[in-house]
Amino acid sequence: MSETRPEGLPPQHQTHQPGSEQEMQPRPHSAPAGEPGRRLAGKVALITGGDSGIGRAVALAYAREGARLAIVYLDEEEDARQTQKDIQAMDAPCLLIPGDVGSPDFCRSAVRAVMDAYGRLDVLVNNAAQQYPAQSIEQISAEQLEHTFRTNIFSMFYLVKEAMPFLTRGARIINTTSVTAYRGSKHLVDYAATKGAIVAFTRSLSQQLAPAGIHVNAVAPGPIWTPLIPASFSEEEVASFGKNVPLGRPGQPDEVAPAYVFLATEGASYMTGQVLHPNGGEIVNT
Structure with a gap:
């Protein structure tokens, strides 16, 4: 499968x-491969950033496994509507919730919307x-620093x-961290710092909720072709994106989504506080 994927x-x-998937060329691969197993039948999943990129691929994969979806997104209406349409084509419901996850009031209303629509929440x-x-820490304004950490x-x-009042035994919390949490990034100091915080958050919360x-687990993707990439980097940087990993190419969202499916199912019943690493072959100190 991977041999047929574009390398550049x-x-x-x-x-x-965070960028629009509709404007990307080529579009990211999001559709899940293989036959659905209905491993999430009856479950309700809330996915932030679920309109595009990795979140979209996870939403599609969960829908194929029988989950009912709620997708939070900022303002990428076209991407969100397309994701909802694709999920509904699998005979799965999909609730769209636009708003800023950096606002505690919005997060409260988002969880309430899920409970109003479905009456339960199993996977966050x-x-x-x-x-x-x-290029320099001196260029990171106080406003940017706070915005990055808040989001x-x-x-x-x-x-x-x-979500805690509604999560019961067997519920799953899955956090997206990054390879930058482990190897750092000289051009993304504040972003990488948040991703390192997510690793510590995952490990600490897992102990509290066990x-x-x-x-509580996490996924640390490497260079994945999502809207965040063209929205962050220059044309020249995009053209070389992902070529420095051992597999020699950026990953696609559908190559990351299976990690989230696994962590949401009974197959991961003996895992908590862990991080999975779909990163194209980079060796990281976990």
Whole structure:
């Protein structure tokens, strides 16, 4: 399967965060492969950043496994509607919830919307993120620093706190961290710092919630072709994106989504506090 995937990307750039999948060339691969197993039948999953990229691929994969979906997104209406349409084509419901996960009030209303629509919540995928490259720490303004942390890590605290009254034994919390949490990134110092915080958050929360039977794990993708890439980097940087990993190419969202499916199913019943690494072959110190 991977041998047929493109190894290079044409130069391109987007001027807004977190980016639009509709504007990307080529479009990311999001559709799940193989036959559905209905491993999430009856479950309800809330996915932040679920309109595009990794979140979209996870949503599609969960729908194929029988889950009912709620997708949180910022303002990428066209991407969100397309994802909803594709999920509904699998005979799965999909609730769209637009808003800013950096707001605790919004996170409260998002969880309430899920409970109003479905009456339960089984899987929380904290995936929404933004990044703003800077050549020097001196270029990172106080506003950018707060915005990055509020979107990438504060939101996880907000959503977990709001979800806790509704999560029961066997529920799953899955957080998206990054390979940058382990190897760093000189151009994404604030972003990488949030991703390192997510690793510590995952490990700490998993210990706190283990007695309640709630599993907390994370996924640390490497270079994946998502809207965040053309929205963050120049055309030249996009053209060389992902070529420095051992597999020699960027990954596609559908190559990451199976990790989230596994962590949401009974196959991961003896895993908590762990991080999976779909990163194209980079060796990281876990």
